[in-house]
Amino acid sequence: MISYEEVGALLGLAAARDQRIAGEADVLAWHADLNAASINYADADAALTRFYAVEMAGLEPDKRRRVTTPDVIAIARKIRAERLENFQYEPAEADETPRQYLARLRGQISDVASGRRDVPLQAAALEGGPHPEVLRALAAVGRGVPEQAAAEQHPEVKRPGPLGRECPRCKA
Template identity: 40%
Template sequence: MNAEEAAALLAHCSGFDNRQPSLAAAKSWAAALHDVPFDEDARAAVASYYTTPPQNPNERLWILPHHVRTLRTKIRNARLENFQYEPVPDETVGEYLARLRGQVKAIASGNATAPTGRLALEGGPSKKFQAELEARGWEVGRPVADTDEEAVQAELIDTVRRSGPLGIECPTCHAAIGKPCKTPGGTSKQPLGKTRTKPHSARLRVANGESELTPEQRAAEEHRRREASARYLAQHPEEIPDAEIVDEEAAS
């Protein structure tokens, strides 16, 4: 941009801010914008600057050369958002660079039509990576939900289908699929009504494909747990709450 072109650009600015262009201002703007051509994008940059209101309503907008440079670059970059290079067979590196610069310049200047659609990713995961995903209960290639409601439903389906103890209903506490186990009794680590940090043993066995315990085995397991509870209470008598004596006659 030379001084004459800068003067024309300043005259365009004066239509917005009523400035009084001068020869000194034109030379200064030409020096600051020596590598920026005076084209429609430069004029559009000025219009874009005055289209946006200032942060302070009492502040007066006053465009400067760096505003023209920045906004002109944004206008041109917006046309290149979906740009994809169109190669030719057997081109050399020099031909590639020349063609690339030519295509970028043509689209950025608006002389060529910019692509309208976004590029779609093609291909898929490797067989090894796909096997790892499927081993963890994920379905490869499933459709992606378009709405939040569909996404929640898909998440619930994934939760139900996942492998492990939570993928089945607990035979002991009957916790639903995807829900953690609960304990019927209360301890310092697992109070009544709280979820268990680990699933019940029966749930783990079923998830691992092991057979369920026989009635004799269940009775032995229950007996073992009762003895363990009795030993714990014997070692910690202070945790046993005092019994509350109720006078039945007074209560009646």
């Protein structure tokens, strides 16, 4: 939930960016809209910044507009969804009942979505590493073969090149 004072601060930040005049009715309306959508101050502030720094920054001055509560709500929800992209549930160390699991899962999702808890920036890799045969095969990839060693291994190759033979017609 966002407090009345926080909405006033948010509208003050918007006014500093788009030269609006915010009154008591604006604060009341924004307070009602943001609370109805369950948007907290941190998400609303991040959404406001993204609106002006990203969405409006690339537009011509005559195409720019002032931010509204639907803009803030949509962008805040997008930010929350982005935070959850790589979310992974961290189970309890002891066995959990279904009720404990659901409570723990909901708490972790809420913490990550709100930004109170960091989430890995990329999906976790498989543990244990590649199979030993794959490691042996990969060890040979990317190593150059000296020309002398290639000539010793393949004496029929007269010169380097894709065919290793001279064309009898054009001598290429």
